[in-house]
Amino acid sequence: MAPFQETPEGAAPIDSVPLRFGVVLYPGFQALDAFGPLDALNALSLHYPTKLYIIADTLQPVSTKTPQNFEFPASSFAQSIVPTHTFENVPEIDVLIVPGGMGNRPPATMDSVINYIRQVYPRLQHLITVCTGSWLVAQAGILDGRKATTNKASFKRIAGLCPSVEWVGRARWVVDGNIWTSSGVTAGLDVIFAFIEKVYGEPVAKLLANWLEYERHTDSTWDPFAELYETQ
Amino acid sequence: MAPFQETPEGAAPIDSVPLRFGVVLYPGFQALDAFGPLDALNALSLHYPTKLYIIADTLQPVSTKTPQNFEFPASSFAQSIVPTHTFENVPEIDVLIVPGGMGNRPPATMDSVINYIRQVYPRLQHLITVCTGSWLVAQAGILDGRKATTNKASFKRIAGLCPSVEWVGRARWVVDGNIWTSSGVTAGLDVIFAFIEKVYGEPVAKLLANWLEYERHTDSTWDPFAELYETQ
Numbered sequence: 085m086a087p088f089q090e091t092p093e094g095a096a097p098i099d100s101v102p103l104r105f106g107v108v109l110y111p112g113f114q115a116l117d118a119f120g121p122l123d124a125l126n127a128l129s130l131h132y133p134t135k136l137y138i139i140a141d142t143l144q145p146v147s148t149k150t151p152q153n154f155e156f157p158a159s160s161f162a163q164s165i166v167p168t169h170t171f172e173n174v175p176e177i178d179v180l181i182v183p184g185g186m187g188n189r190p191p192a193t194m195d196s197v198i199n200y201i202r203q204v205y206p207r208l209q210h211l212i213t214v215c216t217g218s219w220l221v222a223q224a225g226i227l228d229g230r231k232a233t234t235n236k237a238s239f240k241r242i243a244g245l246c247p248s249v250e251w252v253g254r255a256r257w258v259v260d261g262n263i264w265t266s267s268g269v270t271a272g273l274d275v276i277f278a279f280i281e282k283v284y285g286e287p288v289a290k291l292l293a294n295w296l297e298y299e300r301h302t303d304s305t306w307d308p309f310a311e312l313y314e315t316q
Numbered sequence: 317m318a319p320f321q322e323t324p325e326g327a328a329p330i331d332s333v334p335l336r337f338g339v340v341l342y343p344g345f346q347a348l349d350a351f352g353p354l355d356a357l358n359a360l361s362l363h364y365p366t367k368l369y370i371i372a373d374t375l376q377p378v379s380t381k382t383p384q385n386f387e388f389p390a391s392s393f394a395q396s397i398v399p400t401h402t403f404e405n406v407p408e409i410d411v412l413i414v415p416g417g418m419g420n421r422p423p424a425t426m427d428s429v430i431n432y433i434r435q436v437y438p439r440l441q442h443l444i445t446v447c448t449g450s451w452l453v454a455q456a457g458i459l460d461g462r463k464a465t466t467n468k469a470s471f472k473r474i475a476g477l478c479p480s481v482e483w484v485g486r487a488r489w490v491v492d493g494n495i496w497t498s499s500g501v502t503a504g505l506d507v508i509f510a511f512i513e514k515v516y517g518e519p520v521a522k523l524l525a526n527w528l529e530y531e532r533h534t535d536s537t538w539d540p541f542a543e544l545y546e547t548q
Contacts, residue, residue: 088386088418105393116355116528122395123348123501126380129393136393145377145398148358154320161337161361161368163354164398166377186320237527268529269355270505295469296348297500297541301531309529 089295091131092287098132101284102178102209106137108197112150112187115163117214120272121181127292128280139174140167141196150187171200180208183272184215184235198224211263212279214272218265222246230260235268236313253316254307267307274301321527323363324519330364333516334410334441338369340429344382344419347395349446352504353413359524360512371406372399373428382419403432412440415504416447416467430456443495444511446504450497454478462492467500468545485548486539499539506533 105125107118128134140146145164155161169175182201188194202224205211213221215235219242221227228248233255235242243251252258257266257275266275277300281289293300310316337357339350360366372378377396387393401407414433420426434456437443445453447467451474453459460480465487467474475483484490489498489507498507509532513521525532542548 114355115351115358119347119351119355119395123346123351126347126393126395129387129391131388133388133390134393135391136395138395155361156363156365158365159361159367161358161366163351163358163368163370166396166398236529268527270528270530273502294541294544295500296502297468298502299533299540308531309526312526 089130089291092291094285094287095131096283096285101132103132103134104175104177105134105179105181106139106174106177107181107183108200109138109140109146109165109167110187110194110197111147112152112185112192113146113148113183114185114215114269115148116269117183117185117217117272118181120270121212121214121276124273124276124280124292124296127295128284128288131288132284137174137177138165138168139171139200142170143167148185151192152186152189154186171196176207177204178209180204180211182211182213182217182220184217184219188216188220194220194223202226209262210279212275213265214275215266215268216242219246221263222249227263230263231258232260232263232265233258233267234265236309236315237268239313239315254310255304256301256306257304267309273298278304320362321523324523326517326519327363328515328517333364335364335366336408336410337366337413338371338406338409338411339413339415340432341370341372341378341397341399341415342419342426342429343379344384344417344424345378345380345415346417346447346501347380348501349415349417349449349504350413352502353444353446353508356505356508356512356524356528359527360516360520363520364516369406369409370397370400371403371432374402375399380417383424384418384421386418403428408439409436410441412436412443414443414445414449414452416449416451420448420452426452426455434458441494442511444507445497446507447498447500448474451478453495454481459495462495463490464492464495464497465490465499466497468541468547469500471545471547486542487536488533488538489536499541505530510536
């Protein structure tokens with residue numbers, strides 16, 4: 085079959101780019117934190133032979149419903165995603181995506197996620213977080229002394245909990261070395277396209293953003309939510 | 317427990333708004349077509365006792381992988397969502413969301429989805445489509461003589477296949493009666509916030525968009541992709 089979409093000139097060669105992706109899920113993850121980046125990468129999979137491992141504590145479907153029952157009483161509104169691997173049996177990956185979500189707050193125990201991030205990070209080419217996903221990475225000790233950002237509504241709380249991180253209060257996303265942290269929820273779309281542009285080439289990022297009909301924020305310091313939530 | 321977020325003044329009263337949502341899924345649906353609107357509605361579920369029914373042919377998880385294998389050879393990059401109901405046993409709903417996706421193209425058979433849309437529509441308060449979801453609604457005959465839009469990369473093809481619809485070539489979204497159709501993929505975020513604003517109140521839409529750190533397009537005629545894909 086002819087390719088669905090021609091790969092543009094200027095795309096990075098297949099043998100030069102990371103192809104093995106992982107995403108960690110936990111109960112009460114924020115759906116769009118995961119599915120913003122994942123759907124841009126779904127589109128990338130039309131052009132590169134990529135693999136995705138969906139990683140969780142067990143192979144049971146993981147729900148967006150918060151274990152803390154933050155939802156309105158009597159609400160029954162959630163989506164469940166099927167993991168492909170557990171933390172115990174996930175293959176080697178090149179890029180890890182860590183979504184945020186209300187479900188990562190106490191009394192939830194995030195030890196398995198945090199331990200996995202800590203042990204896999206030295207072998208990653210890139211680590212990408214959305215929203216409070218950066219809080220989990222911070223708890224793994226990987227952000228100590230590094231620049232990073234997070235969800236702006238949770239910024240002050242998280243900055244107070246993890247003072248060893250150089251938190252950036254006005255940022256759609258922040259890159260420090262091979263760690264890409266982004267602000268709340270929809271900022272995941274902007275960080276993933278910045279990542280695709282850098283790694284797979286500008287023509288690829290442009291093609292895929294146009295295909296998702298997404299008007300990117302290409303300035304990483306664009307952040308009207310910094311004023312709104314008084315993070316700077 | 318105290319509410320996670322205070323419901324703002326000016327929010328529509330609970331007994332005045334639709335609370336029962338359905339989303340139809342099929343193999344090869346576009347993830348973000350579904351999860352853009354759904355995650356805004358996840359946030360709405362912090363304020364209203366909403367219900368979500370995830371509806372498919374069977375209760376087996378539904379994959380974003382296209383049955384037509386549009387992905388790059390050797391790609392293995394997909395997410396699977398667990399339905400809660402089938403077309404045969406779904407309870408009554410007030411609002412139906414229909415995502416698009418490459419998987420709805422021939423030779424895939426979309427009869428069960430189209431038949432469900434046709435039979436449920438007379439009892440809906442609102443019908444919302446994203447991307448080529450409007451093509452499925454058009455095939456159900458419901459858009460005949462109505463204004464609607466769709467994914468702009470697929471616009472000419474779909475307009476040619478369904479000439480009885482008054483397709484709007486420049487539109488982020490279109491409202492005709494109780495049918496809200498939107499353009500490609502990320503346009504689903506703008507149509508759902510327009511819907512939330514209209515039905516649940518402007519303060520609710522504003523709070524939730526800020527919480528998702530989403531800069532809405534509030535002009536339904538904003539559409540740079542009309543020029544790009546020459547749909548007008």
